[in-house]
Amino acid sequence: MPHWAKMRQTTLLVLLLIFIAAIVAFWVTQSSPTSNFTQSEQPPTALQKLHWHPSPTKVPPITFKGKDSEDISLNHFLGTPVLLNLWATWCAPCVAEMPALDQLQASLPEASLTIIALSLDREGLAEIEPFWKKTQLTSLKIYFDTTMGAGQTLSARGLPTTLLINREGQEVARIEGPAEWANPEVIRYFREITDRL
Incomplete structure (x- = not known):
């Protein structure tokens, strides 16, 4: 076989291998639930x-x-996507967004997304229950950490801080500061992505 023919054959083989590697890389990326959305x-x-x-x-x-x-x-909560919101009654932006979080939970079944509004109030129930009744929260459940240790463990730089956690207990996204949780586009967004978390 002439030298130029061998060179051409080698070049084609290399190009074929590169093409196959690109297809495999694309498939792996697309098969990841997180990368999809x-x-x-x-x-x-x-x-x-x-x-x-x-x-x-x-x-x-x-x-x-x-x-x-x-x-x-x-x-x-492993096995269910979780939206973990760190908040406190003394945090004005936290208090302002709590009804919206309650509405988001009301719009989504807990099996598809569980919202954990975790209070870091030092007084615990003494602070939270009156707020719950005054604000008329009906879909969110009461959770609290009087030690505030969760905020440190999760490296929260301020309140509110919200983590999006997948079914495997892995943090996939985070938002620092308040958000428009009851916005129709936000509700639609979570409805679309929760089955891939």
């Missing part, structure tokens, strides 16, 4: 502060209290 589904304007991580990160283990002061682990 981070690349093809941009958050609405009302969620413009939502920051998607390049890759999911394991959420450190945290425990907190429920309404009956029972200990609850975040791992209890």
